[in-house]
Amino acid sequence: MAGTALLGRLSERLRWRACTLVEERNETSSARTLVFDVPDWPGHFGGQHVDVRLTAEDGYSAQRSYSIASAEAGGRLELTVQRVAEGEVSPYLIDQLAVGDQIELRGPVGGWFVWQPEQTEPVLLVAGGSGLVPLMAMIRARRAAGSRAPFRLIYSVRSPGDRIYLAELRRLDPGLDTTFLYTREAPDGWPRPAGRLDAEDLARAGWPPDFEPTVYVCGPTGFVEHAADLLVDLGHDAERIRTERFGPSGG
Amino acid sequence: MTVISRGFHRRRPVDEKLPPGQYETRDFPVLSAGPTPRIDLDTWSFDISNESGAKRSWSWAQMMALPYETPVVDLHCVTKWSKFGTRWQGVSLDVLLADVETSADYALVHSYGGYTTNLPLDDLLDGKAWIAYRYDGEDLPPQHGGPARLLVPHLYLWKSAKWVHGIELKLQDEPGFWETAGYNNYGDPWREQRYWGD
Ligand SMILES: Cc1cc2nc3c(=O)[nH]c(=O)nc-3n(C[C@H](O)[C@H](O)[C@H](O)COP(=O)(O)OP(=O)(O)OC[C@H]3O[C@@H](n4cnc5c(N)ncnc54)[C@H](O)[C@@H]3O)c2cc1C
Numbered sequence: 001m002a003g004t005a006l007l008g009r010l011s012e013r014l015r016w017r018a019c020t021l022v023e024e025r026n027e028t029s030s031a032r033t034l035v036f037d038v039p040d041w042p043g044h045f046g047g048q049h050v051d052v053r054l055t056a057e058d059g060y061s062a063q064r065s066y067s068i069a070s071a072e073a074g075g076r077l078e079l080t081v082q083r084v085a086e087g088e089v090s091p092y093l094i095d096q097l098a099v100g101d102q103i104e105l106r107g108p109v110g111g112w113f114v115w116q117p118e119q120t121e122p123v124l125l126v127a128g129g130s131g132l133v134p135l136m137a138m139i140r141a142r143r144a145a146g147s148r149a150p151f152r153l154i155y156s157v158r159s160p161g162d163r164i165y166l167a168e169l170r171r172l173d174p175g176l177d178t179t180f181l182y183t184r185e186a187p188d189g190w191p192r193p194a195g196r197l198d199a200e201d202l203a204r205a206g207w208p209p210d211f212e213p214t215v216y217v218c219g220p221t222g223f224v225e226h227a228a229d230l231l232v233d234l235g236h237d238a239e240r241i242r243t244e245r246f247g248p249s250g251g
Numbered sequence: 252m253t254v255i256s257r258g259f260h261r262r263r264p265v266d267e268k269l270p271p272g273q274y275e276t277r278d279f280p281v282l283s284a285g286p287t288p289r290i291d292l293d294t295w296s297f298d299i300s301n302e303s304g305a306k307r308s309w310s311w312a313q314m315m316a317l318p319y320e321t322p323v324v325d326l327h328c329v330t331k332w333s334k335f336g337t338r339w340q341g342v343s344l345d346v347l348l349a350d351v352e353t354s355a356d357y358a359l360v361h362s363y364g365g366y367t368t369n370l371p372l373d374d375l376l377d378g379k380a381w382i383a384y385r386y387d388g389e390d391l392p393p394q395h396g397g398p399a400r401l402l403v404p405h406l407y408l409w410k411s412a413k414w415v416h417g418i419e420l421k422l423q424d425e426p427g428f429w430e431t432a433g434y435n436n437y438g439d440p441w442r443e444q445r446y447w448g449d
Contacts, residue, residue, distance in 0.1 A: 111354030
């Protein structure tokens with residue numbers, strides 16, 4: 001299945017599918033996971049995303065990209081949406097879409113920012129905010145495949161309450177080390193003062209460049225630029241750093 | 252069949268037609284990176300290759316035989332002019348890409364004369380881009396990119412490569428001619444992405 005999931009005819013990838021919300025749960029006060037039943041889902045890899053389309057009664061429609069959060073599992077697809085205040089689509093998905101409602105989506109999209117179970121090299125995941133979503137899909141795919149590839153996750157959030165998937169990350173995954181970083185407000189007694197990701201964080205909690213890890217960085221555009229620059233400065237080969245930017249329209 | 256989302260509506264007012272920093276013009280300025288190439292329709296081709304090198308080609312006659320559309324679009328040039336309601340005829344990239352096997356995310360566009368420009372593949376799909384060969388009811392004049400040019404009106408015009416020759420699909424983004432020379436890698440006029448760092 002692996003090959004076909006990724007290398008699909010574009011016309012199939014392009015097709016909008018009506019899918020149904022079957023379950024939802026809150027991750028934090030501002031992020032919610034939506035579980036969809038998607039007929040004829042062709043399969044996907046951790047790191048890929050879908051495009052979601054909403055259409056208003058007057059015909060106006062809006063499309064946004066959302067990373068797939070779940071590992072491949074029989075036609076069910078999970079997205080985790082972070083609320084953007086004043087946003088057009090994210091508040092709708094979080095507040096208004098109810099179990100039983102339909103939306104349209106197409107995908108999977110993305111062939112580069114993916115992790116495949118055949119990969120055995122060390123992996124460094126660097127997440128800023130909701131940039132954790134596609135990286136979590138990689139962690140889940142690793143677990144589902146029984147892979148022993150060593151993973152390290154560096155997860156930067158504003159404050160403790162912003163951590164999504166916290167319970168799951170706290171469960172021990174052998175071979176996965178997680179480091180939390182806080183940019184605004186750290187928990188009491190936390191050794192590292194609140195502040196943005198720096199070279200020291202990456203050197204301490206990442207892999208040395210000579211281990212030749214594949215590095216996946218995902219988050220808001222500014223976070224990704226900053227992290228990728230630091231990684232190159234630390235000696236990581238640019239070819240092994242893959243990035244996904246959650247800017248408003250791909251820029 | 253479209254799914255209507257109850258209670259979903261446009262949040263932002265209908266946009267003014269001018270992106271930030273642009274002014275309207277009624278003529279059609281010509282700006283190119285080099286001389287206008289001379290292209291023979293008998294040897295013209297449009298090629299799409301995927302990341303493993305597999306190639307599909309269309310001759311001029313084959314391109315003319317494909318279903319076409321007649322988009323009416325606004326153009327925005329990075330040199331600050333915008334032109335409203337331009338009328339084109341051309342083949343949607345959805346038609347040309349439909350049967351291409353690929354997992355690529357990026358497209359590098361090649362032109363006769365050596366010009367290149369890059370875009371995310373998504374920006375060529377879903378009714379957003381055409382290979383245009385007629386403008387305002389006439390064959391596309393050479394100075395405007397004839398016999399055929401790419402038309403991607405939602406991005407600055409340097410992405411709408413004139414004298415288009417083919418598209419290379421790529422797993423990794425590769426900046427093209429202007430992008431390597433300091434122009435923005437994406438070029439969204441509504442976000443004024445003119446140069447690197449915008
Ligand atoms: C590959 C990819 C994967 C992604 N994955 C996820 C994910 O897993 N989870 C997630 O939560 N998000 C993800 N995103 C981001 C997501 O696509 C949306 O951008 C996000 O949900 C915000 O959409 P919105 O419609 O709510 O906000 P928008 O309405 O797009 O608004 C976003 C911000 O831009 C401003 N803005 C937008 N348009 C204009 C305008 N015309 N003029 C002035 N200001 C404007 C708004 O005021 C607001 O501050 C991903 C993005 C990409 C590219």
